Amino acid sequence: MGRYVLRRLVQSVPLLLGISVIVFAILKAVPGGPLALYESTPGITDEDIRRLEHSFGLDQPLPVQYVTWLGKFVTGDWGYSLVQHQPVLSLILERLPNTLYLMGTVFVAVLILAIPIGTITAVRQYSLLDHAVTGATFAFLSTPTFWLGLLLIIVFGLDLRWLPLGGMATAGLPFDLGDRIRHLILPATTIALVQLGARVRYLRASMLETIGLDYMRTARAKGLAESAIVIRHALKNAAIPLVTIIALDIPELFIGALVTEQIFGWPGIGRLFWDAATRTDYPILMAVLAVSSALVILGNLIADVAYGYLDPRIRYA
Amino acid sequence: MGLLHVRGLAAIVAALTIVGTACGAPSTPSGASGAAASAATPAGGPIKGGTLVMAIWQEPANLMPHYANQTVQSVVLDAIVEGLVKTAANGDYVPVLAKELPTVGNGGVKVSADGKTMDVTYHLRPGIKWSDGQPLTSADVQFTWRTIMDDPKTAVRSGYDQITGIDTPDDLTAVVHYKSVYAAYPTRFGRLLAKHALQGIAPAELSKSDYVRKPLGTGPFMITDFKAGDSFTLVRNPYYREAGKPYLDKVIFKSVPSSAVAIAQLKAGEVQAMWNLLESESADVEKAGVHVVVTPGPSVERIEFNTAENKDGTDPNSKHPVLGDINVRRALIYATPKQQIIDKLLYGKATVGTTVLSTGWAAPKDVTQEGYDPKKANELLDQAGWVKGADGIRSKNGVRASLEITTTTGNKTREQVEQVLVEEWKQIGVELKIQNIPSAVLLSASWAANDPRKKGSLDMWMYASSPDIDPDSIIYERYYSKKIPWSGNNGDGQNYTRVNNAELDKAIEASRSTLDFDKRKAAYDTVCKVLNQEAVIDWLYNRADINGFTKNVQGVGGGNPWRVLTDNIEDWWLSK
Numbered sequence: 001m002g003r004y005v006l007r008r009l010v011q012s013v014p015l016l017l018g019i020s021v022i023v024f025a026i027l028k029a030v031p032g033g034p035l036a037l038y039e040s041t042p043g044i045t046d047e048d049i050r051r052l053e054h055s056f057g058l059d060q061p062l063p064v065q066y067v068t069w070l071g072k073f074v075t076g077d078w079g080y081s082l083v084q085h086q087p088v089l090s091l092i093l094e095r096l097p098n099t100l101y102l103m104g105t106v107f108v109a110v111l112i113l114a115i116p117i118g119t120i121t122a123v124r125q126y127s128l129l130d131h132a133v134t135g136a137t138f139a140f141l142s143t144p145t146f147w148l149g150l151l152l153i154i155v156f157g158l159d160l161r162w163l164p165l166g167g168m169a170t171a172g173l174p175f176d177l178g179d180r181i182r183h184l185i186l187p188a189t190t191i192a193l194v195q196l197g198a199r200v201r202y203l204r205a206s207m208l209e210t211i212g213l214d215y216m217r218t219a220r221a222k223g224l225a226e227s228a229i230v231i232r233h234a235l236k237n238a239a240i241p242l243v244t245i246i247a248l249d250i251p252e253l254f255i256g257a258l259v260t261e262q263i264f265g266w267p268g269i270g271r272l273f274w275d276a277a278t279r280t281d282y283p284i285l286m287a288v289l290a291v292s293s294a295l296v297i298l299g300n301l302i303a304d305v306a307y308g309y310l311d312p313r314i315r316y317a
Numbered sequence: 318m319g320l321l322h323v324r325g326l327a328a329i330v331a332a333l334t335i336v337g338t339a340c341g342a343p344s345t346p347s348g349a350s351g352a353a354a355s356a357a358t359p360a361g362g363p364i365k366g367g368t369l370v371m372a373i374w375q376e377p378a379n380l381m382p383h384y385a386n387q388t389v390q391s392v393v394l395d396a397i398v399e400g401l402v403k404t405a406a407n408g409d410y411v412p413v414l415a416k417e418l419p420t421v422g423n424g425g426v427k428v429s430a431d432g433k434t435m436d437v438t439y440h441l442r443p444g445i446k447w448s449d450g451q452p453l454t455s456a457d458v459q460f461t462w463r464t465i466m467d468d469p470k471t472a473v474r475s476g477y478d479q480i481t482g483i484d485t486p487d488d489l490t491a492v493v494h495y496k497s498v499y500a501a502y503p504t505r506f507g508r509l510l511a512k513h514a515l516q517g518i519a520p521a522e523l524s525k526s527d528y529v530r531k532p533l534g535t536g537p538f539m540i541t542d543f544k545a546g547d548s549f550t551l552v553r554n555p556y557y558r559e560a561g562k563p564y565l566d567k568v569i570f571k572s573v574p575s576s577a578v579a580i581a582q583l584k585a586g587e588v589q590a591m592w593n594l595l596e597s598e599s600a601d602v603e604k605a606g607v608h609v610v611v612t613p614g615p616s617v618e619r620i621e622f623n624t625a626e627n628k629d630g631t632d633p634n635s636k637h638p639v640l641g642d643i644n645v646r647r648a649l650i651y652a653t654p655k656q657q658i659i660d661k662l663l664y665g666k667a668t669v670g671t672t673v674l675s676t677g678w679a680a681p682k683d684v685t686q687e688g689y690d691p692k693k694a695n696e697l698l699d700q701a702g703w704v705k706g707a708d709g710i711r712s713k714n715g716v717r718a719s720l721e722i723t724t725t726t727g728n729k730t731r732e733q734v735e736q737v738l739v740e741e742w743k744q745i746g747v748e749l750k751i752q753n754i755p756s757a758v759l760l761s762a763s764w765a766a767n768d769p770r771k772k773g774s775l776d777m778w779m780y781a782s783s784p785d786i787d788p789d790s791i792i793y794e795r796y797y798s799k800k801i802p803w804s805g806n807n808g809d810g811q812n813y814t815r816v817n818n819a820e821l822d823k824a825i826e827a828s829r830s831t832l833d834f835d836k837r838k839a840a841y842d843t844v845c846k847v848l849n850q851e852a853v854i855d856w857l858y859n860r861a862d863i864n865g866f867t868k869n870v871q872g873v874g875g876g877n878p879w880r881v882l883t884d885n886i887e888d889w890w891l892s893k
Contacts (some may be wrong), residue, residue, distance in 0.1 A: 005427075024678070031754075031757075031758040031761070031767060032400060032755060032756075032757035032758035032759075032761040032766060033757065033763060033766040035761060035762050035763045036756060036758075036760045036761045036768060037386050037387065038386045038472060038762055038764060039760040039761075039762045039782075040386075040388070040782065040783070041385075041386045041472055041473060041788045042473075042783065042784065042785035042790075042791070043473045043475050043501075043504070043785050043791070044386075044472065044475075044762075044790075045472050045473075045475050045790060046802075046808070046809045046810055046811065047473075047474070047809075048471075048475070049762050049763055050475055051469065051474075052469075052470065052472070053763060053765060054469075055469035055470055057521050058765070059765060080389075080524065081378075083378035083379070083522040084378045084379050084529075084545065085378075085379050085384070085525065085529050086379075086525075086529065086530070087525070091545070094545060095545075095546065098546075115345075124330070153578075153581075155583075155653050156796070157581070158581055158585070161473055161585065164587065165581055165582055165587065166573060166574065166582075167571065167573070167580060167865040170368045171548050171566065171569045171571045171588075172368050172370060172550070172569050183414065183481065191712055193509075194344070196424065197538075197852065211864055221719075240328070244563075262574050263574060264574070265547075265572060265573050265574045265578065266545075266546075267544065267545065267546030267547040267572075268546070271574075272545075273378065276755075279757075280376070280757055297493065303358065
């Protein structure tokens with residue numbers, strides 16, 4: 001197992017390098033650039049623009065720019081934002097707690113809800129409840145977050161005035177748990193509803209498959225209580241695919257929900273990335289994409305390892 | 318799903334950048350202002366105290382005074398940092414930290430005998446302190462200049478690069494030596510840097526310092542909290558020079574994702590003020606009981622015509638097959654229904670554009686542009702030999718009068734204006750196609766980044782731009798013949814229309830070679846007149862700055878077109 005993990009990690013190095021080259025090339029292929037921000041500055045001259053271009057290193061040939069970035073990045077120097085001027089690493093760390101707070105809440109809430117709902121709908125297949133849940137999950141699965149988020153804002157924020165319209169806390173208020181929670185509800189619900197749909201579908205399908213297996217019939221034949229059968233025999237096995245899905249979600253905890261954070265003005269990594277994208281702030285874009293790529297690879301590895309651990313039939317060489 | 322988000326990024330960014338573009342993006346227009354002080358001031362005078370929350374739907378990326386390149390940075394900075402002199406609402410220069418504006422008349426400005434250099438002497442107001450209690454001295458003025466010249470990340474150096482040295486004979490006197498006669502000197506030193514806070518840091522390292530987020534100032538407020546993506550908190554500066562002011566205890570700038578959200582929060586009373594309403598939004602907001610302040614500003618929305626051939630890296634001496642003919646350009650201006658655009662698309666919150674300098678001391682009084690007259694447009698084109706074909710589109714010597722217009726994507730008002738022009742110009746036999754690109758591309762401002770205006774690859778493009786109160790640099794960069802960008806000068810200059818007129822050059826030279834106010838005014842009159850004779854720019858409308866306040870915010874006034882809404886924030890107060 002140890003050798004397997006090591007091999008996978010070594011394999012991921014060229015993969016990450018390849019990803020970073022492609023991402024860099026794509027970002028640079030987008031016409032325009034960060035200097036567009038200076039367009040409307042009164043009194044700006046071409047000399048100023050050229051000087052700034054030089055001081056940001058944007059006048060270097062692209063391969064040189066890439067190698068410079070890479071050389072610094074691997075030694076822990078993630079560079080400085082071209083517009084905020086702060087170190088990229090500290091900008092990311094500044095936002096990370098906010099994203100973890102939002103995505104972590106969603107993560108836990110979805111898990112707590114998905115397991116009972118998925119199990120019950122599978123056990124009571126084709127019941128009225130199953131149809132209702134299936135319909136709802138499909139609806140939420142196919143709903144874009146930007147639309148759902150805006151809908152929730154309009155209904156609960158503007159019309160009913162039950163919840164705040166955005167942000168993480170009321171401006172000017174000292175820390176207040178109730179206030180924080182009220183601000184969390186809408187963005188968390190937006191992401192959770194969409195995610196919940198996917199999780200419930202997975203678990204339901206997996207449960208249905210398991211319930212039909214021979215050993216379940218054996219368990220029933222032994223005279224076990226139905227609840228024991230479902231929880232101890234069926235759920236345990238059916239949850240294996242769910243574990244892999246969860247592991248694959250690890251990068252999401254970091255990068256956050258780009259659209260949802262933007263809609264709700266949530267000061268997390270997603271919004272940092274969004275702002276950087278609109279201002280073509282390359283150092284931030286590269287860093288966030290590099291970290292999330294690494295996390296995707298890591299998430300995959302964890303999923304594979306966890307699968308092997310939970311299901312002894314799978315062996316790695 | 319994280320990846321899914323990233324993949325959809327391009328599309329989503331494209332769809333929603335409406336909310337986020339910095340540049341050509343609207344500040345906003347006016348027409349009927351004056352209703353500024355409409356909210357009746359309750360009797361009893363200003364009340365001290367309270368917190369005002371203002372929604373801002375773009376976010377200051379940093380607050381370093383000499384890096385500022387976004388309007389929203391000024392919105393926050395103007396409450397914190399001050400300079401020697403500022404521009405008042407009526408366009409006059411007024412002293413702020415200086416005791417008076419140095420002029421030739423009061424002996425503050427001395428031009429050398431050969432007329433080639435000048436010295437400007439500033440006397441600082443005594444007793445001014447930075448918000449940390451340290452005294453403001455002439456050394457701060459000197460340090461500000463040095464830093465602007467030495468810090469590679471400075472935004473604008475023009476003017477400061479004409480200074481050869483600053484003497485500080487005493488703590489309150491700064492003598493600025495210019496190597497040229499720099500007429501726009503009152504516009505320099507608009508924001509001072511605190512020497513005592515920065516002197517230990519190498520210029521190239523300044524961008525990494527804390528000052529970038531929490532600058533010191535002498536203004537009414539000081540920043541205590543910079544929460545990127547969330548809020549910026551300012552509290553009263555205890556050392557502010559005006560006794561009893563500011564009235565507010567605290568101002569919080571709250572970063573919201575879009576103007577729609579800002580409007581919703583303003584209507585819901587979650588915030589007491591919002592920066593920058595679009596003209597198309599203001600009518601609806603007013604109906605909801607929000608106090609809307611419309612400040613006619615210097616920004617002019619325009620369509621610029623490329624007179625040289627429309628190809629990448631065009632030769633400045635080439636001629637555009639269609640727009641190279643001045644008759645076509647004039648006809649297009651005749652066929653632009655500016656008033657109708659203002660009434661229907663901007664809810665009357667703008668005025669008809671006629672020239673680049675719409676307001677301020679340099680604005681010409683009697684410059685006009687071809688008014689709406691499609692009949693005349695048709696006659697002009699007939700006379701010039703452009704003949705209508707079977708499809709109603711004109712052509713001359715085998716060249717079809719078919720053009721493309723480009724503006725920034727995601728701006729609804731601009732897209733509507735384009736639709737109007739497609740219809741209008743079809744009536745005079747000119748085919749117009751729409752080809753919009755993101756503002757970061759259209760306005761990238763860099764030859765290396767292929768700004769299409771610089772490269773000359775477009776037919777015409779629509780955007781807004783505003784001159785400073787002293788228009789020297791914008792007039793010189795944009796309309797002087799030696800400032801036409803092309804491969805021969807490495808793309809230097811912003812003369813995107815490629816206008817090249819000897820009379821224009823002469824007037825521009827005259828405007829920057831003297832300190833004589835009347836001579837400079839006359840020179841700008843000529844510049845504006847000749848520009849319109851050349852018909853290289855269709856001035857659509859004069860924009861305004863529109864901001865919203867809840868009814869209990871008092872003392873806001875009518876706004877200052879040369880500054881931002883927080884210009885007089887020390888006078889604001891909250892009524893019960």
